[in-house]
Amino acid sequence: MTTTALRTAPPRTPRLGTGIGWRPEIADAVERMPGIDWVEAVAENLCPGHLPESLLRLRERGVTVVPHGVSLGLGDADRPDEDRLAQLAARAEALGSPLVTEHIAFVRAGGGLTASPLLEAGHLLPVPRTRDALDVLCENVRIAQDSLPVPLAVENIAALISWPYEEMTEGQFLYDLVDRTGVRLLIDVANLHTNHVNRGEDPARALDELPVEAIAYVHVAGGVERDGVWHDSHAHPVPEAVLEILTDLTSRVDPPGVLLERDEDFPEPDELARELESIRAAVSRARPNPAAPATPAGAGHRRSAEAATPPSDDGPAARQRVALAQTALLSALVAGTPVPEGFDRARLAVQSRALLAKRADVVAKVAPELPVILGSSYRAEFLAYANRRPMTAGYRADALGFAGHVLRAGGPGDEEARRELTRWWVDRSGSRPPSRHPWSRLVRSVRVARALRSPG
Template sequence: MTPPHGVGIGWRTEIAGFVAGLPGLRFVEVVAESVPADGPLPDGLVALRERDVAVVPHGVRLSLGGAEPVEPARVAHLASVARRLDAPLVSEHIAFVRAGGREAGHLLPLPRSRGAVDATCANVARAQAELPVPIALEPIAALFDWPDDELDEAEFLTEILDRTGALLLLDVANVYANARNRGTDPLALLDRLPLDRIAYLHVAGGAEHGGFYHDTHTHPVPSPVLDLLGELCARHRPPALLLERDGHYPPAPELRAELDALAGVSGYPVVT
């Protein structure tokens, strides 16, 4: 199980051919729910594993921050995918996606309350008990804060990480989006997070709409996010970072240029 290192990219069927042609690629991330728990694996992922490219399953449906216990079947699926891909770790979100039996179909932010910390830690512990590899937790981008917040973002994240022993998947674009939409300083958050706990980074594009910055994953990475990535890597450079694109895929030369820009800012080797 080769741990993630260098610059990676989110594996999607629409760009599987492009990803397969990256000579310096050492890791990818795949949406865990898109991989079957049994039966044939996607050919592209099999070929990457044969090249010793690490594949990290990235879950989107566990609802680790939900008030209800995490569903055993969803944890079992994530665990099975991790085993089938010989993954070095898995990742999921500090968020909830369902409540009262209803599925939101979207990652929803938690109130930064002590009750939410307790619920999240309990669900992470339930997942960790079944997973064959470590888990990294990703804070999400949010367009609003709940009125009953008791902790600031750094306190909230650090307490969850300390109590669970989980790794951190830090999305630089989410840090930028939240700071811009809240009118806060993203560097102030970075300076209070346990950066040494980062397993890898996410970087993605976004766009302004209706007075808010939206983390779209369908636009190029803007220069302020690249600048923030550079500031983060100057403080502590994690072992790996990953470009997320989830639609409106640009031509291959543009996607290569985006990967090269991430490598240039962060100091990692290019993969193209």
């Protein structure tokens, strides 16, 4: 195969070094941890006008902060939402970030393109590696690039399921995406391992085929295998298999940055520090020799100009075809509709249960009062509620809907818990905080009572 350089060169990424995912639960530990060059923070958890003091202190010390988006839905059939793009841009400017990152995934489906209700996955789902999906993704990436004040990098995701009838490998898909848009890549080596276990995809082949010179930085994370399925949990130590993929990647290219992700079950700071050291060691084992002759990364399997996937000329039709396919899949996962042809039914059942479990976990995070009020019954009650009601408007609205459902059903059984849940629902059910004026509170109470009497 004839090799060729990328037609659209991605912008250069500054050297980042070794970093860790900043989370409120480990903010103090991250500030005290030596050798942290930069951090990454979930963009949706930040308010530009009220940034966490910990991040501000890190910024004052010269630590780079990169906002990492999780809800833009660049792989959605619809164009990216302007408000979400504006919010991501505002976070990048508030943090003085050199770039922002998002995922190659779809997170919602339905709506106008399919004349069906809009559904939210509450999770990152894989896009089909087809020409239609690539056309849609490329256009969405360009829209995002035009709306952001700094360069964009996009991340490969982990998946439990595979689309039938795919037309490209992951490496080919990513190569063509970079070639057509100039976007940079955030490569998650833990996700390459996940896709190896769950979908039989060879990480080495993916590294052979993708344009590693376009990498902005690398994610490293842990997971756990249950019943032959690897779950990208970000709640377990980084396994040796993931470190081996990191070593393979860094033998091909010197990435500008490498970052440890941890989202749950945070260990003691000493254990986090040891994981960072194991990551540094994996990188050092394969650091390219600066005296060696330069060889184009991935030259052995680079896509030729003739083989690269050209854009189609039927953008609106491609969007509709992708919309119909994604809506059928998401509806099967969250609304119990028939499984689309070609999908593995058993694996879709695993994914469906994983979506429900994550939904319960995230609602407990965004509304931590609910598990406290409902006690040990929270999870079972929420799963029963969510199993019959797909998410349509995000996790905060999901929490409100669940609380209202419990109250309408006459629960909780304990009178004090019911009063507490009612107060919680009243305080959060409007677009503005309730007024302290007694007459305003009375009017609001009447409206709440009417809302709770309505079916739902």
